[in-house]
Amino acid sequence: MNTTICTSRRALLAASLVGGIIPAKLLAEEAPWPKARTLRILNGFTAGSATDVVARAVAPALAEALGAHSIIVDNKPGAGGSIAAGMLVAAPSDGYTFLVTSSAHAINPSFYPRLAYDTLRDITAVGPIGSSMFIMVTSPSKKFHSVKDVVEAAKQQPGKLNYGSGGVGSGSHLNSAKLVVTTGMDVVHVPFKGTTEALSDTVAGRMDWMFAPIPAAVSLIKSGRLRALAVGPSERSAILPDVPSMSEAGFPAASYSSWVGMFASSKTPAPILEKASAALAQVVAQPALREQLFKMGTEPMSMNAAQFNRFVRDEVAAMATLVRATGIKVND
Template sequence: MKTPFALLGLALCLLLAPAVQAQDSYPSKPIKIVVPFPPGGAADNFARLIGQKLGEAWGQAAVIENKPGAGGQIATQAVATAPADGHTLLVVTVGHAVNPSLYPRLPYDTEKDLQPVAKLATVPSVLVVNPAVPAQNLKELLALAKVQPDKLAYASSGNATTSHVAAALLASMAGVQMLHVPYKGSAPALTDLIAGQVQLMIDPLLSSAQHVKAGKLRALAISSATRSPLAPDLPTMAEAGVPGYAFAAWFLLLAPSGTPAPVVAKLNAQVARSLGAADLQERYTAMGAEAGKGTPAELQAFLAAEIRRYARLVKDTGMKAE
């Protein structure tokens, strides 16, 4: 006859068996990483870098699918309604935390339908202007904006994206009015900025640096609280004339809610190993990016706090989806 302890042990084994099996068999097919922006932007770059690493580690291809539009809602809904098995993932940035306050109705519940898996990166943004803009620094740019309300147009990667939030925050803190022109991604926004269709943009350093080096854009300030090693001569926004300004874009990897905890844990651990690899650290340094970290539970708390933070920003600035 089995003792109570033996029966308890058997029961625990039966309960844990499906979880162990889920972790051991994952991934059983290619992983799809959905990006809410066109190719070429920061989110797309991080998705491809981590996708390559996951493929190398597990022998299953990681396919990047770009689904831009509606401020990230199209891509987010697609993943929120996908099978919760860890084979469909989503890369999001600050806009994911802004959307619940910016849009009266979303086709998904931001906190209930998706869950954080890992943080991929944190990246400072840079304020860039078209060379034809007669401003050599941030103070001169803000002076122009004050005498010409809504005449200076700033591009963004779309409603509620990092570039939209960063510029709305700047306008609010500086007490100026500028016209918001949303695009479907950083690449088309930068194309129009270079062409002079819009005058400025606060864009992740990753995608703007090449255009600044080529002389197609002029950099005025970095958005982070400290200067970037990639541009040590470029002042922070606070140093350049807006005390207290600090903004950095973050990039999270999400999965549909209900994804088995062992699968989420396996993904989180592998992303951490990948971010620690020497070659990826070298790439991040070259992009001015900081590797992300945190457990799924810590990132869930982080995202909830960011949603509350940006709810206050939307209310205080009157930020709207254009």
């Protein structure tokens, strides 16, 4: 009597069906990605930061669109998000680890020459989520009611005023540095581990001012815990329409906007990248999520992965120019 041994997964699955038993491992291998598993989004910034609140807003809808069991947002703050980016590159390129980060991703190559990864070679775009303006804020306990008030006070007391940031090279740092360079102020920079900590010290009056992404500061402004001085660069924010733009305040070249996007290891299989990119675009286009992002002060962005990769490449070059112009170094 001849016996045939079935070695293919399909044959094994058929045999298991006849026996009424389907091994769990076999089902997982047959199911398409993400196989109803949990995905992880690395976030290089602190809880409550602009990038964090955007990532957490997107995660549930993205899990549903992909058919994943869930998506967890894993905060790994530090070094402008480069720690989380390095973890992404070191993780298995199997589609279960992603990165949500901000425009700091494009700034980091200019600050950290020994990054554990190549920003453009090792990491690829899944797609953009949104952009937001930075807003200059101060504590209501301070005497400042305009950008001009800050500049004049700084010039009257050289080296006495300070400003906080989410870290050296962060968007909040570069915005303040642009203002310092364009006005010739002599002030002290106090970098924090993240925007959340910097905002806390600004609310408490320990910092004279800071620039923060609107999503991170809007609730503090609306509750009266922070005073908004100006929003940049050239237009008012629809969510805070009474706050003048930096241009209106008389400082048109003193700020820039930020963005948030989702990334993966460049070694991730193309079919997974395509599916993730399509799902993210679908989620960002949902009216309910767009409204949620808008209320946070984030304007949804619409680009495919290839377009966003080109955008990031251009941003890396633009940020290098900005860093040279401000003269910022890692030890600032």
